[in-house]
Amino acid sequence: MSHNSFGHLFRFTTWGESHGPALGAVVDGCPPGLTLSEADIQPFLDARRPGTSRFTTQRREPDAVRILSGVFEGRTTGTPISLVIENVDQRSKDYSEVAKAYRPGHADYAYDAKYGFRDYRGGGRSSARETAARVAAGAVARLVIPEVTITAWAESIGGDAIDPAAFDAAEIGRNPFFCPDAAAAARWEALVDGARKAGSSLGAVVACRAEGVPAGWGAPLYAKLDAELASAAMSINAVKGVEIGDGFAAAALSGEQNADPMRPGAGAPEFLANHAGGIAGGISTGQPVTLRVAFKPTSSILIPVETIGPDGQATTIATKGRHDPCVGIRGVPVVEAMVALVLADQKLRHRGQVG
Numbered sequence: 001m002s003h004n005s006f007g008h009l010f011r012f013t014t015w016g017e018s019h020g021p022a023l024g025a026v027v028d029g030c031p032p033g034l035t036l037s038e039a040d041i042q043p044f045l046d047a048r049r050p051g052t053s054r055f056t057t058q059r060r061e062p063d064a065v066r067i068l069s070g071v072f073e074g075r076t077t078g079t080p081i082s083l084v085i086e087n088v089d090q091r092s093k094d095y096s097e098v099a100k101a102y103r104p105g106h107a108d109y110a111y112d113a114k115y116g117f118r119d120y121r122g123g124g125r126s127s128a129r130e131t132a133a134r135v136a137a138g139a140v141a142r143l144v145i146p147e148v149t150i151t152a153w154a155e156s157i158g159g160d161a162i163d164p165a166a167f168d169a170a171e172i173g174r175n176p177f178f179c180p181d182a183a184a185a186a187r188w189e190a191l192v193d194g195a196r197k198a199g200s201s202l203g204a205v206v207a208c209r210a211e212g213v214p215a216g217w218g219a220p221l222y223a224k225l226d227a228e229l230a231s232a233a234m235s236i237n238a239v240k241g242v243e244i245g246d247g248f249a250a251a252a253l254s255g256e257q258n259a260d261p262m263r264p265g266a267g268a269p270e271f272l273a274n275h276a277g278g279i280a281g282g283i284s285t286g287q288p289v290t291l292r293v294a295f296k297p298t299s300s301i302l303i304p305v306e307t308i309g310p311d312g313q314a315t316t317i318a319t320k321g322r323h324d325p326c327v328g329i330r331g332v333p334v335v336e337a338m339v340a341l342v343l344a345d346q347k348l349r350h351r352g353q354v355g
C-alpha cells in the first residue's frame, strides 16, 4: 500500500526526501542491450535543475546522477537500474515555521492527518525534489521509445498565454520559461519577477506533444493510454488538471466539429484534425499525442495566510526559504519525463500482448 512505484512492464520506484542525503529511482523491466550512461540522463536533469535563473528556486543542487546498477560495459543488462542523486544544498532551519504551522495548499496538514507525523524539512517526501528521480527514470524510458519525440513547453503563466501563431519550437530552449513564443517569454520576465518580489506566486499551463507514437499503444479498458497519461501527469506535484487533445473545450463542440475526419493515405489513414489528441478508445491512432497540464501557483509564499498549527491553534504563516515563484516552469521537464515513462511502458505491454 505504499504506492511509490509506477508502470507495469517498464516500472520505476522513486525514493528519498527533500532534505535527506540523497534521492533516486530504481527502474525495473528495462530491456537489455540499450546503450546507457550518465550522459544520457544528465541533460534532462539539467533542464529541471533548480537555481538556473532568478525565476526558479535559488536552492543550488547540481543534480548529478550516478548509475549504481543495471549497466555493464555501457549497456543495460535487463536487471534493475538504480539511479542516485545527492542532495547537497539543504537548509533545514528555513523550515522552522513549517514545523509550527501548516502551509495552506501544501501537503503539511494532509501528511499529518494521514501519518500522524511528518518530515517538515522542505516538505519531506511531498517536496518536488522527488521529481528529479522521475526525470532521471524518464531519460531511461526515452531509450525504449527512440521512435518518439516528446516536446513540452509552457503555454501560459499566470493566465498570460502564448500566441499559437508565434509558436517556435527552437525558442523553447532559449529562455528560462521553456516558452515557444519569444514575446511571451519577455512578458513573463516582468510577470514572474513581480510575483516573486511581492512574495506571491503564479500558476502555469504546460503543453506536451509526443510525435512518432505508432497506432496501437494503449490497453483498454483499464490501461487506456489517455487514462495513464492523465494519472501520470496528475501524480506530479501541484498539478490540478489534465486535458488530452482538446480536453474540456471538446465539450463545447458539436460532433462534426469534434470529428477527426480521415482520408485514405499512404500506408496509414490521413487525419484532417486532431481534436482527440492522438488517442481513440484508449489506443494511439498514429497522430501526435497531445496533452495540457495545469499547475497551481506555489503554496509557499511570503504573503501571510491564515492557518492552524499542529495543535489546532489559529495562526498565520508567511513561508520564508527558497521557493519557485511558478512551479509550472520546472514542471515542463517533469511532464516530458512522465509522458516518456507511460509510453515506454505501453510500448512494452503492446509488444507483450500483440507481438
Ligand SMILES: Cc1cc2nc3c(=O)[nH]c(=O)nc-3n(C[C@H](O)[C@H](O)[C@H](O)COP(=O)(O)O)c2cc1C
Pocket (backbone or CB within 6 Å): 057, 105, 106, 107, 123, 126, 127, 128, 131, 236, 237, 238, 239, 298, 299, 300, 322, 323, 324, 327, 328, 330, 331, 334
Ligand atoms: C518542479 C516543482 C517545483 C516545486 N517547488 C515548490 C516550491 O518551491 N514550494 C512549494 O511550496 N511547492 C513547490 N512545488 C509544489 C509542491 O511540491 C506541491 O504543491 C505539494 O507537494 C502539495 O501537493 P499538491 O500540490 O499536488 O497537492 C513544486 C512542484 C514542482 C512540480
